[in-house]
Amino acid sequence: MDTTAAGTLARISAAAGNELPLPPSGSEQVFAAPWQAQVFAMTVTLHEAGAFTWVEWARTLGRHVSGGRPDGSDYYERWADALAEMLRDRGIATEEEVERATGAWHEAAARTPHGMPIEL
Amino acid sequence: MDDHDHDHDHDHPQYSELSEMDARVRALETLLTEKGLVDRAALDAVVERYEKEVGPHNGAQVVAKAWTDGEYRRWLLEDADAAIASLGHVGRQGEHMVALENTPQRHNMVVCTLCSCYPWPVLGLPPVWYKSPAYRSKVVIDPRGVLADFGVSLPEDTEIKVWDSTAEVRYLVIPARPEGTDFMSEGELAGLVTRDSMIGTGLVHAPSGAAR
Known part of the structure; x- marks a missing residue:
């Protein structure tokens, strides 16, 4: 077996x-994609810098994952939503700023030849 | 289900090869970097720590030591924070660790019904199933059924106790030492201890061929 x-x-x-x-x-990889590792690391770094307590984080994350898929496959999508909410609530970044920066990354990707590193 | 669907197209160029999540997380990083709250090297160090350094091998070391050193075992059960920290595994989320010993009378299982609180310093990051709503709800309602899903069956008279982790308290299950492992060293024993056995969804087995 x-x-x-x-x-x-x-x-x-x-x-x-x-x-x-x-x-x-x-295999038993921890993160399924690099962005999952990045959003995880940002959260840990912000916590360690004192931006929020882990209890506050757990509460926010819990609210977001409670609506997630039963198999947990969208866990880090929900995690990213929770982090965006934290940043919003603490006046660190507004949703508009996030949307604008997301668009900028898409535009950067669109003008970057395939295989080259994408940079803003 | 929710109002966030990151899969659909926004008004970004269709030829962007970034997934919506990839672009959104890059955006968060850009904003946090501009504000001086994170930097790339620090993020890489965190990822490295959780991918390579922190993992179930840390917990396995704790368990094997508890199996072979009665004094350490008592210390672990009384003050898990100190006993675990003495081996160099220190949490960064301010969590309080509690060790739960499996006995013939009682089998312990761990869940976090809220989100995914988990003893990172000793087990690394949780597996996908631990974070799934399916596990989180089923283990509370039917722990014996969950054990059966994992291929584990326990005697009827063994009580199964389910512990709900929180941001403040995390649990480490100390599985029972398998029979026939008296001749094994602490290091060899650590090699037998699985992640699932320290969550309570598995048991530790003697290596095949071990004397019974």
Whole structure:
């Protein structure tokens, strides 16, 4: 029997149908995409700098993930929403600023040839 | 379900190869960097710490020490913060650690029904299933069923206790030491201790071929 974590989770998912967590894709990686690691690291860094307490963070994150998908696959999307809310509430960045900077990154990506690093 | 759908197109150029989430997180980083609140090197250091340094191997070291050193075990059960910190695993979120010992009478399982509070210093970041609403709700209602999902069955008379983590209190399960491992060193024992056994969704097994 496959006793790796991924194998175990695959069996659980098969037994429990749609209601259960997705196995991690492939090996046991912590983050599924670089942006997940970045948004996680920003949150930890801001907390360590005293921008908010971990209790405040947990409460905000809890509110956002409570509406998430049952399998938890959109966890870091919800995490990013929670962080954006924290920044808004603390007057660090408005939603308009975030939207504008997001657009700027898309425009930078659009003018960058494929394979080159994207820079603002 | 919610009013945030990051998959749909906004009015950005369609030929941007960044996903909406990628662009949005880059935007957050840009704004925080401009305001002097984060810098790239510090972020990279955090990612490095959680991808490489902090992980279940830390918790496994704690468990193996508790199995082989009675004095340490008592200390861990009385004052987990100090006992864990003595091995160099210190939390940064101000969490208070509590160690829960599995016995034939009681099996402990850990969840965070609110979000995903988890003992990062000893287990690293939680697996996907730990964060899923499915696990968070089912383990409270039907812990024995969840154990069965993980391929674990316990005697009927073993009580199963589910502990709900919070931002302030995190739990580390000390699984039972498997039979037939008396000859093993602390380091070898640490190699047997799985992440799931320290959350309570798994048991620790002796290596195949170990004397019974």
